[in-house]
Amino acid sequence: MNADDWLRTLTAELHQRRVAADAARHVVAEAATHLREGGGDPWVVFGPPQQYAGAVVESIGTAPGPRPGPVRLHAAGITKRYGRRTVLHDATLTVRAGQIAAVVGANGCGKSTFLRICAGLISPDAGEVTVSGQLGYCPQSGGTADFLLADEHFVLVGAGQGVARGPARRAGRAAARQLGWEAGGDVQARHLSGGTRQKLNLTMSTLSAPDVLLLDEPYQGFDQGTYVNFWDQLSRLRDGGAAIVVVTHLLNQLDRVDIVLDLTPAQQAGWHAHGVQGGHL
Amino acid sequence: MNRLLTVAEMTLRELLRRRGVLLLLLLMPLTFYLIRRDAYLGQSVRSLLLGVGWAVSTAALFATTAARELEPRLRLAGYRPHHLYLGRVLGLWTVGLVISVPFFLLPMIxxxxxxxxxxxxxxxxxxxxxxxxxxxxxxxxxxxMEGTLLLLTVVTVQMLIDPAGSGAKLTPFWSTREIATWAVDHTDQGYLARGVLHGLVVTALLVVGVAAVVSVRLRRRRHLRHLPVG
Structure with a gap:
């Protein structure tokens, strides 16, 4: 990571930790000046950007986050069985506009199933889900067409909302750029790398400006920079009033979310029952 | 209408980019035609038609399977089930018509x-x-794999079954065979009328069947309640 990458990561970290925009700009400018004039490796001078951002937050505090808005997603008493195996038991989650919820848990504990139930793709055995506004969903894999170009995916999704081709293409490319990807080429989806394909997948789900965005481990194959961009974009969408649910097994990202739902069964984890856990962090 | 045409267009684009599949789509009926060429011409033409039917069915099977993961998210993006299955069938009909042209010209040449x-x-x-x-x-x-094997079974039955038997009318391409008999053997108009009627009824039933399956799979689930943004 060179100095520019370090500064970029620091900027994203400060933004995600909700440091006031002016203060963040000032901190980054000071660090850049220090590096330019004094030289040296930023990792040696300042340490890891995440750690430095943490120190900045401790020192100057954060800007108050936007107040959560009205409830956008309410899933209550969700139970799902496959044969005799109960995958989900009475899981409940409420997410308001301007919040990010993380769904965590061990492999096979029903994280993806819960998200698919929230998206209305499969039915639960019990429980109900109420969604206010437009719903967007990004599957863990698949969800793209091998032989179509990225632009054609944008046109296809845009047409569902009645968006004309030109604006759909432009919106798709702009959303892809937020993830550090220039999507305008003539490469078919099957020739994209795994990470870039996931960027396409993610871009498609945000294209219709959903009020509720459901993301099933969408960052598989992302490199470090894209991963930072991904959380940066989630923060932007949250600040724009979206309610976001993201399935994740990366517990180190939980400090960036507002609500945690841990689906690990009690007997497996030894410390968590079903349902909403955590709450506001 | 725009949504339906967009799905049709994308189906068409996807199939036209599968060059290997396109080549096999053309090769299959040609092989069927040539392999029976030494025998009675009627058999050769009937085999050609069956080859076209099999080729287009296989393309449709693969296009449908490939879209299985994409369709639920298109449903969430604002498509209704009928946009998806009618758009896809429209795209496949277009591809089928395009690959039919050389096989119309082949017996003529x-x-x-x-x-x-x-x-x-x-x-x-x-x-x-x-x-x-x-x-x-x-x-x-x-x-x-299962789909391809089922398709193979149906086409084999179609090839081997006695077309005059009552069970033959239950096979999907019986209409093609009747019309082909009228075209090749210069039989009476009854063959044409029966064939066209059978073709229309079977096509309608199959489209209704597709509509039913897709509509059930992509239905709005009862547990999910949508409210307007307050």
Whole structure:
């Protein structure tokens, strides 16, 4: 990571930790000046950007986050069985506009199933889900067409909302750029790398400006920079009033979310029952 | 209408980019035609038509299976089930018509004494039935292998069954065979009328079948309640 990458990561970290925009700009400018004039490796001078951002937050505090808005997603008493195996038991989650919820848990504990139930793709055995506004969903894999170009995916999704081709293409490319990807080429989806394909997948789900965005481990194959961009974009969408649910097994990202739902069964984890856990962090 | 046409266009684009599949789509009926060329011409033409039907069904099966993961998210993006299955069938019919053109010209170049209007009708019938037939199999069976084997079974039965037997009318491409008999053997108009009627009924039933399966799979679930943004 060179100095520019370090500064970029620091900027994203400060933004995600909700440091006031002016203060963040000032901190980054000071660090850049220090590096330019004094030289040296930023990792040696300042340490890891995440750690430095943490120190900045401790020192100057954060800007108050936007107040959560009205409830956008309410899933209550969700139970799902496959044969005799109960995958989900009475899981409940409420997410308001301007919040990010993380769904965590061990492999096979029903994280993806819960998200698919929230998206209305499969039915639960019990429980109900109420969604206010437009719903967007990004599957863990698949969800793209091998032989179509990225632009054609944008046109296809845009047409569902009645968006004309030109604006759909432009919106798709702009959303892809937020993830550090220039999507305008003539490469078919099957020739994209795994990470870039996931960027396409993610871009498609945000294209219709959903009020509720459901993301099933969408960052598989992302490199470090894209991963930072991904959380940066989630923060932007949250600040724009979206309610976001993201399935994740990366517990180190939980400090960036507002609500945690841990689906690990009690007997497996030894410390968590079903349902909403955590709450506001 | 725009949504339906967009799905049709993307189906068409996807298939046209599968060059290997396109080549096999053309090769299959050609092989069927040539392999029976030394024998009676009627058999050769009937085999050609069956080859077209099989090729288009296979393309439809693979297109449907490939879209299985994409369709739920398109549903969430504002598409209704009928946009998806009608758009796809429209795209497949277009591909079928395009690949039918050389097979309409082939017997003509070969100097066959046929009712060419009948050959055109039989090709239309074959394509019309094949697209929703392949889609229905693709919608019912989640994996390509099972679908392909079922398709193979149906086409084999179609080839071996006595067309005059009562059970033959239950096979999807019986209409094509009847119209082909009218075109090749210069039989009476009854063959054409029966064939066209059978083709229309089977096509309609298959489209309704696809509609039913897709509508059930992509239905709005009862547990999910949508409210307008307050």
């Amino acid at each position: 070969d100097g066959a004494d046929l009712r060419y209007g009948g050959l055109a009708a039989a090709l239309l019938c074959s394509v019309a039935v094949a697209a929703p037939f392949g889609m229905l199999i693709g919608a019912l069976l989640p994996r390509e």
